[in-house]
Amino acid sequence: MKLQSLRLIINSVRKFINMGAYTRLWNMTKKLHAVDIASLMDHLIFREKIILFKVLNEKEKRKAAEVISELEPQDAAEILKELPVEQIASCFHLTPSDDVPPVLQYLPEELRDSVLAKMGEKPSEEIKGLLHYEEETAGRIMSQDFYALNQNTNVSDAITAMQLEGEVESAFYLYVVDDENHLVGVVSIRQLLFARPNSKLKDIMNTDLITVNTKTDQEEVARKVADYNLVAIPVLDKENNLLGVVTVDDVIDVLDQEATEDIYKMVSLDTSDRIQDTPFKSIKKRLPFLLFSLLTASLSPFVVNYFKATIEQAVTLAVFMPLVAALGGISGNQTIALMVREIATGQTDWLSSRKALAKEIIVGLGNGIFIGFVIAFISYFLIGNIYIGIILGGAIIINLFVAASLGTLIPLLLRLLHLDPALGSVNLLTMCTDTIGILSFLGLGTLFLNYIS
Amino acid sequence: MKLQSLRLIINSVRKFINMGAYTRLWNMTKKLHAVDIASLMDHLIFREKIILFKVLNEKEKRKAAEVISELEPQDAAEILKELPVEQIASCFHLTPSDDVPPVLQYLPEELRDSVLAKMGEKPSEEIKGLLHYEEETAGRIMSQDFYALNQNTNVSDAITAMQLEGEVESAFYLYVVDDENHLVGVVSIRQLLFARPNSKLKDIMNTDLITVNTKTDQEEVARKVADYNLVAIPVLDKENNLLGVVTVDDVIDVLDQEATEDIYKMVSLDTSDRIQDTPFKSIKKRLPFLLFSLLTASLSPFVVNYFKATIEQAVTLAVFMPLVAALGGISGNQTIALMVREIATGQTDWLSSRKALAKEIIVGLGNGIFIGFVIAFISYFLIGNIYIGIILGGAIIINLFVAASLGTLIPLLLRLLHLDPALGSVNLLTMCTDTIGILSFLGLGTLFLNYIS
Numbered sequence: 050m051k052l053q054s055l056r057l058i059i060n061s062v063r064k065f066i067n068m069g070a071y072t073r074l075w076n077m078t079k080k081l082h083a084v085d086i087a088s089l090m091d092h093l094i095f096r097e098k099i100i101l102f103k104v105l106n107e108k109e110k111r112k113a114a115e116v117i118s119e120l121e122p123q124d125a126a127e128i129l130k131e132l133p134v135e136q137i138a139s140c141f142h143l144t145p146s147d148d149v150p151p152v153l154q155y156l157p158e159e160l161r162d163s164v165l166a167k168m169g170e171k172p173s174e175e176i177k178g179l180l181h182y183e184e185e186t187a188g189r190i191m192s193q194d195f196y197a198l199n200q201n202t203n204v205s206d207a208i209t210a211m212q213l214e215g216e217v218e219s220a221f222y223l224y225v226v227d228d229e230n231h232l233v234g235v236v237s238i239r240q241l242l243f244a245r246p247n248s249k250l251k252d253i254m255n256t257d258l259i260t261v262n263t264k265t266d267q268e269e270v271a272r273k274v275a276d277y278n279l280v281a282i283p284v285l286d287k288e289n290n291l292l293g294v295v296t297v298d299d300v301i302d303v304l305d306q307e308a309t310e311d312i313y314k315m316v317s318l319d320t321s322d323r324i325q326d327t328p329f330k331s332i333k334k335r336l337p338f339l340l341f342s343l344l345t346a347s348l349s350p351f352v353v354n355y356f357k358a359t360i361e362q363a364v365t366l367a368v369f370m371p372l373v374a375a376l377g378g379i380s381g382n383q384t385i386a387l388m389v390r391e392i393a394t395g396q397t398d399w400l401s402s403r404k405a406l407a408k409e410i411i412v413g414l415g416n417g418i419f420i421g422f423v424i425a426f427i428s429y430f431l432i433g434n435i436y437i438g439i440i441l442g443g444a445i446i447i448n449l450f451v452a453a454s455l456g457t458l459i460p461l462l463l464r465l466l467h468l469d470p471a472l473g474s475v476n477l478l479t480m481c482t483d484t485i486g487i488l489s490f491l492g493l494g495t496l497f498l499n500y501i502s
Numbered sequence: 503m504k505l506q507s508l509r510l511i512i513n514s515v516r517k518f519i520n521m522g523a524y525t526r527l528w529n530m531t532k533k534l535h536a537v538d539i540a541s542l543m544d545h546l547i548f549r550e551k552i553i554l555f556k557v558l559n560e561k562e563k564r565k566a567a568e569v570i571s572e573l574e575p576q577d578a579a580e581i582l583k584e585l586p587v588e589q590i591a592s593c594f595h596l597t598p599s600d601d602v603p604p605v606l607q608y609l610p611e612e613l614r615d616s617v618l619a620k621m622g623e624k625p626s627e628e629i630k631g632l633l634h635y636e637e638e639t640a641g642r643i644m645s646q647d648f649y650a651l652n653q654n655t656n657v658s659d660a661i662t663a664m665q666l667e668g669e670v671e672s673a674f675y676l677y678v679v680d681d682e683n684h685l686v687g688v689v690s691i692r693q694l695l696f697a698r699p700n701s702k703l704k705d706i707m708n709t710d711l712i713t714v715n716t717k718t719d720q721e722e723v724a725r726k727v728a729d730y731n732l733v734a735i736p737v738l739d740k741e742n743n744l745l746g747v748v749t750v751d752d753v754i755d756v757l758d759q760e761a762t763e764d765i766y767k768m769v770s771l772d773t774s775d776r777i778q779d780t781p782f783k784s785i786k787k788r789l790p791f792l793l794f795s796l797l798t799a800s801l802s803p804f805v806v807n808y809f810k811a812t813i814e815q816a817v818t819l820a821v822f823m824p825l826v827a828a829l830g831g832i833s834g835n836q837t838i839a840l841m842v843r844e845i846a847t848g849q850t851d852w853l854s855s856r857k858a859l860a861k862e863i864i865v866g867l868g869n870g871i872f873i874g875f876v877i878a879f880i881s882y883f884l885i886g887n888i889y890i891g892i893i894l895g896g897a898i899i900i901n902l903f904v905a906a907s908l909g910t911l912i913p914l915l916l917r918l919l920h921l922d923p924a925l926g927s928v929n930l931l932t933m934c935t936d937t938i939g940i941l942s943f944l945g946l947g948t949l950f951l952n953y954i955s
Contacts, residue, residue: 058712059866071946079596082712084729084731084732112667145511183535194679208695208696211695211696212695212696220692221674221691221692221733232840237675238674238691238695239691240663240694241695241831242665242691242694242695242817243661243664246896251753257535273750274535274753274754275754276541277535277537278537278751279751280674280733280750283906284909292537296727296749297733297754298731300733300748300754301727301728301753301754301757302728304757304761305728305761305847306756307614308757308758308761308764308843309843309847311761311765311838311954312764312765312768312839312842312843312901313840313843315765315839316832316835316838316839317832317836318834318836318839318840322840322842323521323844323856324731324840324841324844324858324861324862326861327861328861328864328865328868329868331861331865331889332865332868332869332872333867335833336869336872336873339829339832339833339869339873340873342829343829343873343876343877344830346824346829346832347825348651348826349824349825349828350821350822350824353820353821353823353824354821357817357818357820357821360813360820361814361817364810364813364814364820365810365912367806367810367813367817367823368803368804368807368810369803370820370824371799371802371803371806371823371827371936371940372800372802372803372825373801373822374827374828375795375799375802375822375827375932375933375936376792376795376796377801378831378932379770379792379795379799379929380792381698381770381789381931382769382928383769383770383771383775383788383791385664385769386765386766386769386771386775387766387771387777388777390762390765390766391776391777394758394762408777408780408781409777409783411781412781412785412788415781415782415785416667416785416788416789417794419785419789420792420796423793424796432821437887444698474909475835476832479828479831480674480828483824483828487824494664
């Protein structure tokens with residue numbers, strides 16, 4: 050939806066709510082896609098959200114449930130809390146099963162239990178089942194709504210069975226199982242359409258299966274779906290029983306989330322930090338990181354302090370100190386960005402890592418030598434002292450070498466420690482390039498002190 | 503494919519190629535998915551790639567074409583160049599139409615023309631048509647393979663027509679057009695399966711269409727598919743004629759590419775820079791940016807130079823200078839990361855931008871005051887001079903305020919100038935926080951000079 054039309058709709062929605070013109074409110078919103086209603090709600094105040102949702106829920110329960118699916122789980126829970134238990138339960142009945150647990154988590158425990166009790170045994174067991182899987186695994190994000198039939202079913206019976214089962218959200222495949230409920234093949238719905246009615250599923254099914262299990266990390270699930278161009282991937286347990294499917298729309302959410310996390314972790318930002326948070330919430334999230342950075346950033350003052358006597362005799366060194374530090378940081382950040390995306394999107398094993406390290410070191414040295422000479426030349430031109438140029442150029446060569454090496458090694462080491470390769474990498478690198486840059490610059494300065502003071 | 507098994511397969515493939523055991527090579531690779539063959543090729547030398555591809559192309563043309571789709575366009579072109587023109591043309595016939603133009607671009611012009619001539623008029627016109635659209639638009643990434651039928655067709659005729667048209671890669675929808683070929687609705691293939699054979703398409707179609715046009719930026723296309731949970735989106739011309747579809751697998755590639763670009767552009771890295779490039783290529787790509795950074799990073803030495811007399815009298819100031827600069831950069835980078843992802847994934851208009859700016863400024867000031875006091879306290883403790891603490895704390899409060907403001911404003915201003923909001927943002931910010939941080943620190947130092955020297 051274009052921003053201009055969104056603005057118009059928000060204004061009308063507000064007006065209708067304030068006037069109590071709920072029929073007009075419904076007439077306006079019923080034409081909107083659930084996604085648009087959800088993004089519209091982000092711009093309303095709480096009271097308005099509740100009224101709009103209650104109107105939707107009264108007029109068209111399915112649409113209300115769709116809106117719940119599209120909202121952020123916290124927001125959805127806050128709205129549902131305002132409804133009677135029966136209405137929450139009936140709304141969850143209409144929501145795809147994989148979207149229910151995230152919302153449930155944000156409901157107060159007592160309310161959650163009564164909602165589950167109201168939902169009946171089977172759905173409530175299913176949902177509780179999903180909650181058992183660890184966060185960020187295939188089990189947690191899979192949907193339990195899918196078509197699965199025995200391999201000996203024929204095509205026309207399969208079509209009837211699927212029709213009886215009713216609408217399954219975004220189902221493009223029929224999964225085929227054997228008598229023990231093990232997944233043995235998959236048939237696209239298009240194939241069913243073209244197949245002879247009396248062919249058996251096992252004769253038309255595709256047995257070249259790409260699957261994950263319930264414990265597979267959601268990022269790996271997403272990469273598989275992306276690499277093999279799938280629209281859904283089946284989730285199996287240890288015995289090859291089909292438990293659910295992860296659909297491509299959830300995969301896109303995971304990829305978006307991981308891309309955000311890569312950037313956030315690089316700069317040591319809490320992955321839950323959002324522009325829309327209250328300032329107080331953000332301060333609370335960022336202060337610990339800043340205090341930690343204060344610690345890491347305090348290394349360089351110690352180095353400078355050590356060389357105080359040198360600086361006292363040649364203050365010109367203090368002038369160029371920030372330049373050496375800055376260039377190291379800038380060029381190291383480039384290597385970090387490359388490595389973080391390489392690890393996130395590709396397959397990086399130790400062989401390719403060694404190659405990457407060797408390559409980045411050559412690049413760092415090459416750039417360092419070039420930039421070092423340029424700086425040496427310029428500073429000689431400006432100051433007239435060749436030694437300042439040599440010291441500055443030398444320190445920059447050293448620092449760009451360090452930046453390239455650490456820019457490659459920090460993400461690799463973080464991964465080796467089973468941490469996210471991006472985690473705080475920019476800060477760690479800056480600490481090192483600041484410290485080593487200043488150390489080599491002032492160290493060289495001390496060596497050549499007689500020529501520059 | 504797991505890395506261990508990939509390693510094993512690479513070794514066998516190499517062995518078979520060196521032995522000239524092409525039947526065993528084919529027996530080994532025919533079981534692999536085209537995606538895996540493509541990623542296997544990344545690890546082979548050029549001569550091996552060519553042999554493997556020629557074997558595939560001889561044994562199973564469709565699989566060879568699938569591998570071409572999965573390879574990076576440059577790599578695919580380099581392999582195809584080694585084949586006779588007729589074989590390239592017949593390979594392109596089997597490749598989805600949206601995957602052909604990117605590969606064609608990398609073929610030498612003469613070869614490209616003879617391949618197109620060999621392909622026959624219709625396909626070659628179609629492909630030339632795609633090449634007319636600008637890069638990174640829906641027109642360029644759309645596929646021209648889709649099912650579209652007139653709204654008055656009944657379901658059983660539609661099924662027959664689709665069957666006659668044959669297999670269409672990843673088609674999950676049948677598009678419905680009126681007599682003027684305008685898109686009027688869409689029917690999922692699942693709906694066809696369940697519909698009565700004599701119902702007309704116009705009676706069962708969904709008219710709530712979400713579409714893009716040929717000129718829509720690929721990032722906007724991807725966002726729409728992601729937001730509305732689609733698996734394909736129709737691409738229309740100005741007259742609402744259906745020209746193609748963009749499928750979700752291409753959308754995932756676009757989202758991956760955009761996420762990489764966000765990170766790369768933040769640190770001023772060329773978006774085509776890759777770990778696998780030769781060092782020389784990377785040096786050539788990164789040097790211009792580093793030279794530019796040298797220019798921006800040279801601002802702070804001028805500031806320090808201006809305050810040389812102050813530093814001569816109070817060298818302690820030089821000690822803490824890097825700390826003030828570093829903390830500004832660290833906290834500003836956080837705001838930049840937030841804003842870049844916010845703009846990339848969400849709808850940021852001027853109203854929400856103003857809110858974001860106000861919020862980040864409060865956060866910057868809040869964190870600044872807290873960190874400032876901590877530093878003031880610690881430095882007083884270490885050095886015993888309360889004024890050093892005041893100067894340091896004050897400069898940090900100023901610099902974190904500046905970092906928060908500019909961290910929000912730089913991405914917004916870049917977008918206002920129709921540039922990528924991430925473009926060089928980290929370097930621009932570091933330049934500002936380094937300069938303003940040092941300026942305020944040494945400025946305060948000069949004011950209180952009598953108390954600290």
